[in-house]
Amino acid sequence: MNRLDLLCKNGFLTKIDLFFARFIGDISEIGNPDLLLAAALASGAAGKKHVCLSLDSLAGKSFFDKQTGKCLATCPDLSPWRVTLFQSLAVGAPGERRPLILDHENRLYLFRYWNYEKIISDSIWRRIRAVGFGSDPDRLAEAVQGIFPSGAWADLDQKNGAIMAAQRAFCVISGGPGTGKTFAAASIMGLLLAMSENKKMDVCLCAPTGKAAARLSESVKKAKEALPFPRHIKDAIPEEASTIHRLLRPIRGNSRFYYNKNRKLPADLIIVDEASMLDVAMAATFFQAAPDHARIVMMGDKDQLSSVEAGSVLGDICAAGNAAAASIQDGSVSPGLASPDLDSNSPALDLANHLIILKKSHRFTGESGVGRLCAALNAGDAAGALARMADPASPETSWKEIETPARLFVELSDIISDRLSNHGLFDFNRGDPLEALARLNRFRILCAVRNGPFGVMEINRFVRNALARNGLIEPVGDFYRGKPIMITKNDYELGLFNGDTGIVMDDGGLGKNGLCAWFPDLDGTARPIPLSALPDHEAVYAMTAHKSQGSEFDEALLILPNRDSPILTRELLYTGATRAVKRISIWGCLPIFKTALGRKVERMSGLRDSLSDGERVDSKTP
8 A cells, every 4th residue: 555545544635635646647747756745735735725735834744643653654855845846747836837836935736726816816916006096085085074974983993994995996894793894884885975976886795605695785784874874875875785606697507607807797896795704716706707997895804714615815815914913093094195196105005004903892892791702712812711701790701611412411401491491592483483583593502513412413403302392392304383494505596595594483374384484584574485495404403603604693602522623723712702792601621622722723825925925926827
């Protein structure tokens, strides 16, 4: 058995990685084992959601059998490894069209990922360097004064974000939950509409997922009514948002889109919400389709979990601009300061001047226990987080040591009984559909993993059986009264999207079988969907923290497994905790909690460097 097969048998590689390595060997003029090892590891890196493989981190490293400790393979030293790779026709330098690309920083890419990264970097730098792009300073100042009366801005960062977006072809607005990102988006649209002098402005609102798009629509509708705009400006601000996929119009039967690098989106302003969910492939597709004249505003929480697929686009952009240190202060961006006639020495050509961090939370007060806990988790401060959860003066946060499945289910039984008797939660078959949906969002169990005794599948089963024992449900068949469900596949015809939640209840005489699923609608009502028409879905007494992104619950319970896993990270803890508005409880083993808090998501890519440098050695586009 050769070393690649041994690495696969021990879990370092997958069969897909082996097939790719053999393909590289077949098309290469050399069959050097070190070439095949690099190809397999590059494929493996992509499978682990990295954009590239760092040869620096692997050169000279050995892989050992997990049972016997025997050495399975050792990577060559860096210099001879580079020489070997470049001897193959399968490996090229940046700008060449080869299956593998090796850059000057010793990053080895699958070609498509190198190309995705280059498309994103080139597009952003093109917009940053858009000399003459922007607005007349006097008109901008007039518009600000005209639609924002004195004292209208409760948050200076929101004001600066709106003004910055009016002066830039590209900007990023990042902030935690409740910091007013959507409020800033509505402000941007209002300001640009006021400056447009009644000219038509095409605005696209979008997000990576259907649930995030629906929440963006709902939030913009509320935000624009709360802003002190004249009625004609409010009426002109669009409310409808779509997924990025739908915006680009996928072509049935293949992976291409109607809007692409050759046919651009009809847009003057594109606002992308929940950009932390944007993977490198989708980001590249989006940037290619965006017209050069359009402003792009990306919004999201840079500290949340990254995309499900490869890359960490928003995190890389913010890191490149040193966003935390470059948060624009009062006076650094104001009407008339940044001239549209930017020269090469203008600070606007620095990516940091296209980023703003919203720091003031409008969800949590300065004394909020939930807010302080989230801040400690985000900082990786285990001692501070545990002290906060143990503080009697902070009853809205708590920690419970759970080491075994048996203990977990005892505690779950207690919390189900308590929430039923004291709050009526879990009783989703009472009242009208709107009341049931409101109860569904008051409390949610969040899990770090999907499988195993601490995972979503097992906890959903346990809660269902506990409610049946209490006589609240009769779980016979796939559907029963009071079953909460979560959509797992987008259905554009029905307007249901991955992550949407609903309740199975009486259909009110609308159907023939007595039951239907009810989902919240944008107009504040509940709409019925026939059970036979539902897209793929599952029960949702519990959900993963990853699936919870973009959601809010009055109270959340985050359950950690009793075994470590690479999926347990600081970002997961922070994302789970920030779903709670009023109360958050975390259950788990103390060593696992501390390990997870000390582990940050690290996704290898070159995007941060290419955005920091402003220039790429690999300047050619294949």
